[in-house]
Amino acid sequence: MVDFHGWDMPINYGSQIEEHHAVRQGCGIFDVSHMTILDFEGSESELFIRKLIANDVRKLSENYSGLYSAMLNDKGYVIDDLIAYRMDKGFRLVVNCATRGEDLRWISARAKEYDVNMLEREDLSMVAIQGPQSPNVLKNFPAPIDFLKEKKRQQGIFQDDIFAAKTGYTGELGFEVILPNEKAIDLWNIAISEGAKPIGLAARDTLRLEAGMNLYGFEMDETISPFECNMGWTVCWQDDQRDFFGKESLIKQKESNDLKELVGIITEEKAILRQGQKIHLEEENHARGVVTSGTYSPSLKKPIALARLPKSESTFCFAEIRGKRVKAKIGSPKFIKEGKLIFKEKV
Amino acid sequence: MSLDNEVRYLSSHEWGRIDEDGILTVGISEHAQDLLGDIVFVELPDVGDMLEAEGESAIVESVKAASDVYSPLTGEVVEINEKLLDEPEIINNSPLEDGWFFKIKIDDDLQFADLLTQEEYNDTCED
Structure with a gap:
């Protein structure tokens, strides 16, 4: 307990x-x-x-x-x-x-x-x-x-x-x-x-x-835009007469180019992805991304994570785990639905 | 006093046991596997590695956390439990028997007596 x-x-x-x-x-x-x-x-x-x-x-x-x-x-x-x-x-x-x-x-x-x-x-x-x-x-x-x-x-x-x-x-x-x-x-x-x-x-x-579902304090908090935690789809713009808290700021956020995105990553290596690990794109030296939640997936029997990365064409990245760089595939921020694999690798 | 087959511990939850002359078998305690929960990966040393007493020797990862495993005594690795690489859950199921990590050749049996007895180790777990 x-x-x-x-x-x-x-x-x-x-x-x-x-x-x-x-x-x-x-x-x-x-x-x-x-x-x-x-x-x-x-x-x-x-x-x-x-x-x-x-x-x-x-x-x-x-x-x-x-x-x-x-x-x-x-x-x-x-x-x-x-x-x-x-x-x-x-x-x-x-x-x-x-x-x-x-x-x-x-x-x-x-x-x-x-x-x-x-x-x-x-x-x-x-x-x-x-x-x-x-x-x-x-x-x-x-x-x-x-x-x-x-x-x-x-x-x-x-x-x-x-x-x-x-x-x-x-x-x-x-x-x-x-x-x-x-x-x-x-x-x-x-x-x-x-x-x-x-x-x-x-x-x-x-x-x-x-399932690719967010946990408050991990994927998002009071410093994170819904667009950077895969919640953009939950913002409703249908009724343009409707005002809601944060709307004006969201419109400005949409116009900016430096929004990161939440992705799913999977590694074949035997090292568990965990919250806070730095992510490097390609072979870059400086880390520009971070694992927001990571674990061992009991269904896939592999380490998986949600990670926030700069938008890029990269199909893979490297997580820093205990000083080593562990290669991981980038894809959709969802892995399993109703028992079946739904992770889509970026190509 | 014979120390054969007696299990002794480090306060960091590793156990050692002299199963044959001059050879120490090493693993993690029942309490450690319980704290870690489901273990999913293990990194073992290589045969031939020289380990130091209380030095890093292996890594165990559970769904919950990653944890270093320290060698109770100084010695050369003579055997590793490769079964753990494919079936790490053995550590959860049998931490003191089938779930041993590695065996080292120790020079000095005397140091073994300095390790914690079962009772002393149990006391440290309660703190």
Whole structure:
């Protein structure tokens, strides 16, 4: 167990590699109750959320659907990444635990000018159920989670105090359930009895990295543009009448030529890519890139990493590992989806 | 007092054992493999390398972290456990037996007695 921003959380329950495979091949269950759940209600809640985040919740045509977004500061850098769901009376944001304090300060200060109420839902727990077998483990749960089978990715349901949506942080089929604390233990026990394996923080990290999903504080922070952490696609420009925090700065960023990009790298060498290692392009002497997150991929049985590099034509790079230069292929910042290799090498 | 087959430790979590005359087998402790978690790569010294007591001798990488492995005593490498290169998980499964790293020819049996006993090592792990 470790202290994770005030929460006691398990790094692993047994072997982190076995936990990883359990999610890719069967079903894993994650206690993610540390995540901060914020509900927004009020006549101007939509107006406010459209201003607050860079993606546009206007796209959510159905209740309980969610979208991934960045929340930007005035410089157009990332304060946090989050999922925003449309609810019956407003919106629900699920934001990171590590950034909770800063998020609450930022949001509260800006909500004052709107008819909107923010409520932090400490009465709710959050459980993620992920993997190809995930639809099968809650057959006996006394809730309508079965209905989720009919839903597409990012869509959800809400009934009897139980909210569930087809979202996740692993690249696998699965869903996340937000429910009253007192019901969470039942859900956990039923899922386990149906074959779900408990998954700790360590496997959560290898799974999200293979899926090419960002981790706040690693891929991005308050000094990083969404364009430099593969979040450009989450910024919505459709409605040019819409203003959002950071918009003006983003327009300027787009015009500049020195933006770096987040790429995926893979090495065949026996040395693990890890956060902070310097990256050289070609045979250059000065390092111009850095590993943002690196690990050993249990699925590919090779070291993989996300790295921020200057844009270039290079198809490979060199990571500095313990004084040696280790060659790595450059490609898409995604490696695995639904158990299959999706990494595209640059050519 | 016979020190044959007795396991002794460095506080940096390596063990040594005199399995045959003048030859020290070296590995990492049960506690070390538990701290590291799933081990995925190992870099071993070459046969013929001269290692120094408490000097760097090998590298072990788990998903979590990379860690140097130090030689408990001074000596020349006479054998390495090549199986670990393809199946590093052996170290997790059997750190004190099948998961040994290398064997060195030591000149001086006496120094072995200076290494930590099991009990002394256990005490350092609890601190």
